Amino acid sequence: MTSTNQDLRVGVVGAGQMGADHIQRITRTISGATVSAIVEPDAGRAAAAAAAAPGAQPFASIEDAIDAAALDAVIIATPGPFHEPVLLPALEARLPILCEKPLTPDSASSLRILEREQQLDRPHIQLGFMRRFDDEYRALRELIAGGDAGELLMLRGVHRNPSVPDSYTQSMLITDSVVHEFDVMPWLAGSPIRSVEVKYPRRNGLAPERLREPILVLIELENGVLVDVEMNVSVRFGYQVGTEAVLQTGIARIGQPAGLQRWSDAAFSIAEHTTFKTRFARAYDAQVQAWVDAVRDGSLVAGPNAWDGYLVALACEAGVRALDESGPVPVESAARPAFYA
Ligand SMILES: NC(=O)c1ccc[n+]([C@@H]2O[C@H](COP(=O)([O-])OP(=O)(O)OC[C@H]3O[C@@H](n4cnc5c(N)ncnc54)[C@H](O)[C@@H]3O)[C@@H](O)[C@H]2O)c1
Numbered sequence: 434m435t436s437t438n439q440d441l442r443v444g445v446v447g448a449g450q451m452g453a454d455h456i457q458r459i460t461r462t463i464s465g466a467t468v469s470a471i472v473e474p475d476a477g478r479a480a481a482a483a484a485a486a487p488g489a490q491p492f493a494s495i496e497d498a499i500d501a502a503a504l505d506a507v508i509i510a511t512p513g514p515f516h517e518p519v520l521l522p523a524l525e526a527r528l529p530i531l532c533e534k535p536l537t538p539d540s541a542s543s544l545r546i547l548e549r550e551q552q553l554d555r556p557h558i559q560l561g562f563m564r565r566f567d568d569e570y571r572a573l574r575e576l577i578a579g580g581d582a583g584e585l586l587m588l589r590g591v592h593r594n595p596s597v598p599d600s601y602t603q604s605m606l607i608t609d610s611v612v613h614e615f616d617v618m619p620w621l622a623g624s625p626i627r628s629v630e631v632k633y634p635r636r637n638g639l640a641p642e643r644l645r646e647p648i649l650v651l652i653e654l655e656n657g658v659l660v661d662v663e664m665n666v667s668v669r670f671g672y673q674v675g676t677e678a679v680l681q682t683g684i685a686r687i688g689q690p691a692g693l694q695r696w697s698d699a700a701f702s703i704a705e706h707t708t709f710k711t712r713f714a715r716a717y718d719a720q721v722q723a724w725v726d727a728v729r730d731g732s733l734v735a736g737p738n739a740w741d742g743y744l745v746a747l748a749c750e751a752g753v754r755a756l757d758e759s760g761p762v763p764v765e766s767a768a769r770p771a772f773y774a
């Protein structure tokens with residue numbers, strides 16, 4: 434750290450919906466860090482981000498921010514295809530990195546990142562798979578590992594978005610959305626992915642014309658646990674992410690609606706989220722705080738690392754193939770190098 438005060442100076446690259454959220458989070462909620470640099474090509478977003486983070490300097494590129502020694506660490510919140518051009522100079526400058534998911538959109542580019550990172554003394558990249566910081570996901574993982582209800586047999590997931598932007602394509606059902614399940618389900622079950630299959634139920638006529646959805650994704654894990662995920666992005670009513678674990682002698686469920694309960698007009702209702710920003714707000718806070726603390730104490734990474742991102746990239750490749758092929762597509766997951774132990 435080259436900070437003049439005790440705070441970690443964080444640069445944020447990409448100040449769109451997620452980057453702007455992280456800028457506010459660091460400015461208002463996180464302790465031990467300030468936003469010192471913002472790289473955002475869109476002038477309106479750059480101005481809004483600067484207003485939210487007094488004292489942060491604007492830069493045209495990550496390279497310029499590095500040359501000006503304006504940051505100790507970086508959060509990458511550009512769209513997935515624009516992660517690699519930021520990751521490489523950041524690694525070159527030995528900056529600790531919190532990179533939003535996915536690491537990169539395909540396994541070949543993820544491998545390039547792994548190769549570059551392994552030239553450093555230790556992992557520098559933490560990945561933004563925030564579900565690992567969600568209290569409910571953590572409790573579920575603990576329960577499964579504890580074995581009180583016997584062995585885990587199945588995991589059943591629902592992942593429902595109210596709608597998606599015009600830029601969202603068919604393959605993004607996998608690479609932008611199911612990408613989370615490709616990380617969190619193996620993490621819950623303690624076993625890597627063996628294959629991915631996609632089934633198409635009846636199409637939702639309210640979906641954008643370019644999308645054939647919802648989809649049902651079947652994920653087989655190496656330990657025999659079968660995972661099914663309903664991926665559904667035009668549900669309109671709200672944002673819902675839930676998981677049910679089927680164990681030998683019990684069922685565990687997370688992601689149920691919580692909060693305001695209401696009785697009126699002879700009916701009962703309960704508030705539902707409309708965006709991941711509120712559903713996972715506490716998880717994002719915990720994730721960023723854990724990362725800041727890890728950078729400050731020198732451990733640099735306190736969550737999923739680039740190897741986890743590579744495994745997910747392999748699963749995404751299989752998932753994208755499975756959108757067009759019938760039957761399970763195998764995932765060849767390589768052995769984790771000692772560097773990422
Ligand atoms: N963890 C989560 O739940 C979650 C939620 C949403 C998005 N994301 C991830 O966050 C990242 C950003 O997604 P978003 O929804 O905020 O996208 P967005 O389109 O809202 O914002 C991306 C921003 O990056 C800027 N940008 C593009 N190229 C750039 C470059 N080369 N240098 C600097 N800035 C550049 C764009 O102008 C834009 O403002 C993606 O990786 C996405 O997958 C994660």
Ligand SMILES: O[C@H]1[C@H](O)[C@@H](O)[C@H](O)[C@@H](O)[C@H]1O
Nearest residue numbers: 592594609610611613674709
């Ligand atoms: O980019 C978003 C984000 O990653 C959300 O967490 C996920 O639920 C959405 O499906 C995806 O589009």
